[in-house]
Amino acid sequence: MTPIYVTQPHLPPLEEFIPYLQKIWDSKTLTNCGPMHQEFEQALSEYLGVEHVALFANGTLALVTALQALRITGEVITTPYSFVATAHSLLWNGIKPVFVDINPDTLNLDPRKIEAAITPQTTAIMPVHCYGHPCDVDAIQKIADNYNLRVLYDAAHAFGVRDASGSILRHGDLSVLSFHATKVFQTFEGGAIICPDAKTKQRINHLKNFGFVDEVTVVAPGINGKMSEVNAAFGLLQLKHIDEALARRQEIDRAYRNFLEGVTGIRCLEKRAVERANYAYFPIMVGPGHQIDRDGLYWKLREHGVHARRYFYPLISEFPMYRGLPSAQRANLPVAHEAASQVLCLPIYPALPIEQVEFIASLVRN
Ligand SMILES: *Cc1c(COP(=O)(O)O)cnc(C)c1O
Numbered sequence: 001m002t003p004i005y006v007t008q009p010h011l012p013p014l015e016e017f018i019p020y021l022q023k024i025w026d027s028k029t030l031t032n033c034g035p036m037h038q039e040f041e042q043a044l045s046e047y048l049g050v051e052h053v054a055l056f057a058n059g060t061l062a063l064v065t066a067l068q069a070l071r072i073t074g075e076v077i078t079t080p081y082s083f084v085a086t087a088h089s090l091l092w093n094g095i096k097p098v099f100v101d102i103n104p105d106t107l108n109l110d111p112r113k114i115e116a117a118i119t120p121q122t123t124a125i126m127p128v129h130c131y132g133h134p135c136d137v138d139a140i141q142k143i144a145d146n147y148n149l150r151v152l153y154d155a156a157h158a159f160g161v162r163d164a165s166g167s168i169l170r171h172g173d174l175s176v177l178s179f180h181a182t183k184v185f186q187t188f189e190g191g192a193i194i195c196p197d198a199k200t201k202q203r204i205n206h207l208k209n210f211g212f213v214d215e216v217t218v219v220a221p222g223i224n225g226k227m228s229e230v231n232a233a234f235g236l237l238q239l240k241h242i243d244e245a246l247a248r249r250q251e252i253d254r255a256y257r258n259f260l261e262g263v264t265g266i267r268c269l270e271k272r273a274v275e276r277a278n279y280a281y282f283p284i285m286v287g288p289g290h291q292i293d294r295d296g297l298y299w300k301l302r303e304h305g306v307h308a309r310r311y312f313y314p315l316i317s318e319f320p321m322y323r324g325l326p327s328a329q330r331a332n333l334p335v336a337h338e339a340a341s342q343v344l345c346l347p348i349y350p351a352l353p354i355e356q357v358e359f360i361a362s363l364v365r366n
Contacts, residue, residue: 001305004356007182008349010245012237020233029229033209036232043239048160049167050194052201055227055235056208059156059178059191063089065207065225066174066193067124069200070150074121077149079109080317080328081336082128086154087316090126098122099317099327101335105270107131107283107343110335111139115147117327124150129158129168132184132280133272137171144172152176155194159185160246162275169194179235184249184280185242187235190227248350249279255354256282256346259361265290266364281311282348284364285339291366294342306347306360313340 020036027035037055045053056062067076067089076090080099087097100117103110109127125144127135135153144151151172159177161168169175179190195201203220206213211222227235257268267285271277286294294310301308315336317328330337346360 003305003307004347004352004360005307006309006345006347008351009181009186010238010241010350012241017234017237020237021230024229024233027229031226031228033205033226034229034232036229036236037227040227040232040235040239043236044192047239047242048169048194049162050169052195052198054193054195054201054204054208055232056191056193056225057227057231058189059176059180060085060089061208061223061225062176062178062191062193063152063154064092065204065223066152066176067093067095068207068220069193069195069204070124070152070173072124072150072152074123075119076124076126076152077109077114077117077122078126079128079130079336080315080322080333081107081130081312081339082154082316083156083312084316084319085156086126086128087322091321096121097316097322097325097327099322099325099333099336101333102130102339103136104335104339106133106136106272107269107339108133108135109140111136111143114140114143118143118147118149122147122149124152126152126154128154128156129161131269131283132157132159132161132278133269134158134161134163134168134274135171137168141171156180156183156191157280158278159183159280160242160276160278164275167194168274170196174200179231184246184278185235185238187227187231187238190231190235245350246276246278249348250277251354252348252352252357253277253279253282255357256348256361259358260284260364263290263365279348282346283311283343284346285342286344287342294344297364298344301360301363304363306363308347308360309345310340310343311345313343315340
């Protein structure tokens with residue numbers, strides 16, 4: 001029995017990558033924002049429909065650098081229901097995370113609970129478009145405007161998602177993408193900051209390259225966050241295949257929803273009202289009405305070779321470096337705790353056959 005993992009990278013035939021490697025070999029430029037890097041930044045901003053893209057070696061470095069670029073300090077309001085890198089990027093900047101509970105339907109930061117968490121030290125809000133479902137961007141921006149806060153979106157799940165007015169990556173001051181191998185769109189390792197104006201992009205370019213402006217001028221204590229030429233070349237190739245990959249994901253999403261309809265105690269996350277979704281994940285909530293609980297179902301799937309994942313469990317606020325914070329207390333985050341105890345992300349990736357989707361759904365159904 002071959003295991004079915006929660007995700008699998010969508011890899012084009014190897015032959016298609018060779019010409020890109022040949023170009024790199026010919027140019028002898030391996031990094032330092034060379035031609036592949038520049039071409040990929042350009043191609044991505046066109047594909048995504050955004051003004052400026054700054055490529056990074058990974059999403060975490062992009063988050064850490066985005067916080068630096070906006071000069072964020074003090075306290076930042078964020079969600080406990082995410083991957084640890086969201087909050088870790090704050091600690092790497094000496095910023096105190098303040099956890100606010102999520103909305104039970106969207107699993108995104110609940111705007112109605114943000115104001116109560118604002119203190120004189122608060123400088124920004126860092127929401128996550130969880131599973132690629134857009135946050136309530138208007139409500140969040142309104143609060144940010146009222147209290148003069150910055151908004152930095154961890155958009156690691158939101159590649160290619162568009163709402164009625166275009167890419168959701170245009171919202172807030174900056175948005176950060178991850179191109180890790182497990183993501184919808186991947187470059188082995190990689191990430192990007194989406195920025196609205198050339199000035200910010202220039203500052204980010206300095207920050208990701210040690211603070212160098214030219215050979216003899218260093219203007220900031222920058223980091224080495226640059227994406228290499230090989231990763232950028234792979235990104236260019238992936239872009240050619242992303243639309244077919246998203247279309248396959250959509251079919252799988254649809255199939256799961258059909259097969260799981262009406263199963264007692266199982267709730268599929270509502271489809272979002274977006275122009276284009278990316279079907280990055282397929283989370284189900286295993287409620288008290290189901291025959292077995294979430295962990296029971298998780299292990300049952302494992303026995304049949306299906307490696308579902310408990311994203312996001314445990315909550316970030318439960319890890320040792322966060323759990324002492326007042327905002328990390330369970331009583332402050334009831335919705336997030338319930339979600340973390342019920343959620344199970346089922347396998348979804350372009351090469352997953354519909355028969356296997358049906359098989360997985362039948363195991364959930366029982
Ligand atoms: C994957 C992910 C990151 C980190 O990205 P890397 O490229 O792996 O460093 C950050 N936030 C969220 C929500 C993620 O899913």
